[in-house]
Structure formats: structure tokens, C-alpha cells
Amino acid sequence: MGTPAYAKINFYLKIGKKLSTGYHKIQSVMQKVELSDSISIEPLHEDKIIVESTNPELSGEENLAYKAALLLKKKFKVRQGVKFFIEKNIPLEAGLGGGSSNAAAALLNLNKLWGLKLKEKQLVELGSQLGADVPFFIGENAALVSGIGDEISRIKKSFSINVMLINPGFRVSTRWAYSAFDRQKPKIKTKADISALVKSIERKDIKEIANNLHNDFEPIITKKYKIVNEIKNSLLRNDALNASVSGSGPTVFGIFNSIYEAREAFFEMQYDYPFVFLTKTI
DSSP: OOEEEEEEEEEEEEEEEEOTTSOEEEEEEEEEEEEEEEEEEEEESSSOEEEEESSGGGGSTTSHHHHHHHHHHHHHTOOOEEEEEEEOOSOTTSSSOHHHHHHHHHHHHHHHHTTOOOOHHHHHHHHHTTOTTHHHHHSSSEEEEETTTTEEEEETTOOOOEEEEEEOSOOOOHHHHHHHHHHHOOOOOOOOOHHHHHHHHHTTOHHHHHHTOEETTHHHHHHHOHHHHHHHHHHHHTTOSEEEEOTTSSOEEEEESSHHHHHHHHHHHTTTSSEEEEEEBO
């Protein structure tokens, strides 16, 4: 049996200045959803890293689970090998953090397998060298994420929200999205408020959460891909309280007041787009 590596959505994402390292400062509120990949890990006698997957594209050294294993091997002089098998269910380059989640699962599992005894703080530090979303996936619960993704404040009282994920069937590279954002510098006006959002999650106030969804990437993504706006409007027409792009897109998520509205919308829209998935936040 593999370990689940969950996807995430961003209820809020504000992009700050670009640092000399190439990373951007961000402010985000993220939560995991039940959609997940499954990762199996087995020790190898030879000193090498192998990644196999239901998606052959993921078998190379560019894979973030591979990079996570390599990072630990180099830093802690581990002489053992490992073989990953990734059953891929989260769409690639979709704004759902699939690769980052796989990397975090690799770090957490190898920490045990190789007896490294690293604390969460150390794993977060290592994760931030792999990608901005990796640290978030190291721990549980929703979180307020800032810095370059490495400053994480967990929202302890998060609750289960009915969510529909819709992906239009193409990919958006995060690198492209950031460089387009830097080039276009879109003027962003929003009434969404990150501290109101965090409070509304703690109070389990779904209407107020819906009022404070925001993503700075949205104007960039909707300008290039009209279908993203169409998906958003379709979710709103089907009784979503609100809808937003997740991460750097192109996946759009809608949040619903209850499972009844969410199911109704799912039955209405399930064949309209290549990937329509009814899920819940964790």
C-alpha cells in the first residue's frame, strides 16, 4: 500500500516582490483536499534512486521525489538506495501542488526509512530547497504560508469544505506564470482580506471564506486562457458560493455550502471538461 500524497488548493494567493534568488515572496492560505497520488517506497540494496510511475513522464531525474531523495542522500551521506512507485491521479502542472506533495511524501517517508530523525522544522527547510509549496505539505492542517513558502503558520481549526476541482485539460508552468506576472504587473484590486479569511476558517464560516477567495495569478491565466473564466462562471451558475484559480492554474475550484449543492453541480458539469472531481478539504 502506498502513502497518499494529497493535492492542495489556494484560498488566497498574493504575490510579492521577486528576490535575487529568483523566488517571489508570497502570502497564501492553503488547504489539502482528498484528491491524492499514492506513493510506495521500497529500499534498494544498490546505492541508487529509481522512480517509476503510472505516468511514464515522471520516471526521470526531474521528478521532485527523486530530487528529494537525492538531497537527503547528499546532505546526510546515505549509502542506501530507494525505489519509488507513484500512482498519479493529480493532474500535472495544474496548480494543485502534485509534484510538491510527492516531494514532501518522499522526505517524510525517507526520514523514517533511513532513520534520519529529522524534526518538522528541518524537513521544512529542506523542502523549501525543492519548491515553494513543499514545506506546506510537510505538516497537517490548513496554513497561512508566507516568505518564499517557508514560513508556515498552521490553522488548527480548519474544517471540511465541499470542493469541486475542474481542470481544462492543459498545463500551465508555474515558471511561465511568474514571469508573465512580472512582465504584465497586473493592477489587482480585491476586497479579499487574508486575516478575515483565516478567522473565517477558524469560525467555520463558509460564506465568509467564499467572500475572501483571491488569487493574483487569475488575471494572467484568464487573459491567456478564456476557458478558465468560462469554468469559473459555470461553477457560479451551478450554485458554487465562489470559485477561484488554484496556484498558478489552470485548475479552478468552486466551494459549496453543502454536499447536496456540490453533487448537483457535479452531475451537471461532470462531462463538460476533461477533469471534473468532487472532493473535500482535509
